[in-house]
Amino acid sequence: MDTLNYFSTRRTIRRYEPSRTVSIELIDKMLEDAARAANTGNMQTYSVIVSTDPEEIARLSPAHFNQPAITGAKAVLTFCIDFNRFNHWCRINSTEPGLNNLQGFTWGVIDTSIFAQQFVTIAEMNGLGTCYLGTTTYNAGQIAETLGLPSDVVPVITVTVGYPAESPELQERLPIGAIVHHSRYVNPSDDELREVYSEKENLESSKQFVKENNKENLAQVFAEVRYPRAANEQFSRVYKEYLKNQGIAL
Template sequence: ALDTCIFAQQFNTIAEMHGLGCCYLGTTTYTAPEIAKVLNLPKRVIPLVTLTVGYPEGDAPVSDRIPIEGIIHEEAYHDYTVEDIRDIYAEKEAREDSRKFIEENGKTTLAQVFTDVRYPRENNERFSKIYYDFIRENFLME
């Protein structure tokens, strides 16, 4: 699995160096059964990464990501405090498009939109179960 992810990222980097645009799809895990069917994958071959590749139509805007402090932990993992989360999302929440997104979803913060609306726990658990069941079914001995 790690080699697959490393290869995908190397492919992504090289493709972008040659003028191609790439986008990882976050749907791979919960659409793995459909991907396997479409690609006619044999048992024990599990989709891990879906990467779209193509020539961009002009310059795309840079995606607004949270700062690196919201992703990387030095030496050991530490949980985020409410203040940490506010600081991490402050710049992103100040954007006009983000304020509109928050308002449209009836929330007060982006974190609430992502945890309550876009990626609620029940969806994450359902998607995890789909992937878990798919892997389990594909690795059962015949």
């Protein structure tokens, strides 16, 4: 592992060596190190469910639309907001917790995300490949049922893990000037925005996306095909209803 250039050359890995397993001992040690990450009030309102058995992973796969990254994974880690443990601790000590609201939920999402990212960095520095699955909040209820999550435990992030069986090209990123603002936010002009997105739009893969989806430009592919409003609102309703059933008032 080239640690000096790790961040500038980091790749998401979706295909894993089928014959190489990832030991529970290694995963536990990496999670122990990852748990040193910063978190709100040192409450650690998160938990992670580690799935390594192929049958367990197979049961989780439909909730993630059977993506190759999960069907071929050697370990699947579901990172969750966990108010259950903290709430129970408070109540056996004669006090009533107050985290089941927007503020507490926001803390939980942030802290769970930091924990997950610290694990991903540690795993990749140990020669493993990882992939975040953005489908976790789509089917949170189904995932919770599969994993036997109690009330007040909410899945927010899934990471698949294995030894890499691919070395994909580096994905493009926006120029750093597009995302860094000094002193105050600077709203870009139309021409500046076109320049910012020009590299992404001119990639052959992007042009292919536009052509395949019969659209005029890449923005339309993102807004109308990949992440359309109707689908976003539908999954928002499903997730919000699940959170409501968990007693979290947003």
